[in-house]
Amino acid sequence: METKTILAKYPEHDPSVLIALLQDIQETYGYLPESELHAVAQYTDMPVSRVYGVATFYNQFRLKPLGKTVIRVCRGTACHVKGSLDILRTVESELGISAGDTTKDMKYTIETVACIGACSIAPVITISGEFHGGLTVKSVQKLLASYQKKAEEE
Numbered sequence: 001m002e003t004k005t006i007l008a009k010y011p012e013h014d015p016s017v018l019i020a021l022l023q024d025i026q027e028t029y030g031y032l033p034e035s036e037l038h039a040v041a042q043y044t045d046m047p048v049s050r051v052y053g054v055a056t057f058y059n060q061f062r063l064k065p066l067g068k069t070v071i072r073v074c075r076g077t078a079c080h081v082k083g084s085l086d087i088l089r090t091v092e093s094e095l096g097i098s099a100g101d102t103t104k105d106m107k108y109t110i111e112t113v114a115c116i117g118a119c120s121i122a123p124v125i126t127i128s129g130e131f132h133g134g135l136t137v138k139s140v141q142k143l144l145a146s147y148q149k150k151a152e153e154e
Contacts, residue, residue: 031062067109076115084123
């Protein structure tokens with residue numbers, strides 16, 4: 001669906017539809033391209049800076065496309081106490097990127113989340129929505145190696 005089609009679903013010059021518009025555009029593109037933020041600003045009669053401010057304030061929105069495989073590392077209290085920072089640093093080291101970044105080949109994105117909701121198996125990560133808990137530095141290294149090997153075979 002093109003942005004023009006998305007915009008047509010909403011009343012023109014109405015800033016109250018901003019979040020819904022951004023959600024629809026992100027659902028279509030997988031992120032919020034800069035050109036689409038400009039189109040939304042023009043359609044809603046809002047400054048681009050305000051649209052950008054909303055898009056960067058809410059962590060549900062992304063300004064860059066995600067990699068094919070998204071790795072989310074829980075940073076909630078239970079995971080933190082059980083070593084999630086070490087898990088995060090290991091994932092970053094293994095993939096050569098920092099949290100919030102995507103590899104140049106667009107294969108992997110690392111994100112941190114406040115709570116995945118699986119405290120009983122802390123520390124927890126998800127890889128493309130699949131839960132992995134009770135991790136150690138060594139087990140996360142093996143887990144990532146298995147995903148990378150599988151990706152190479154595809």
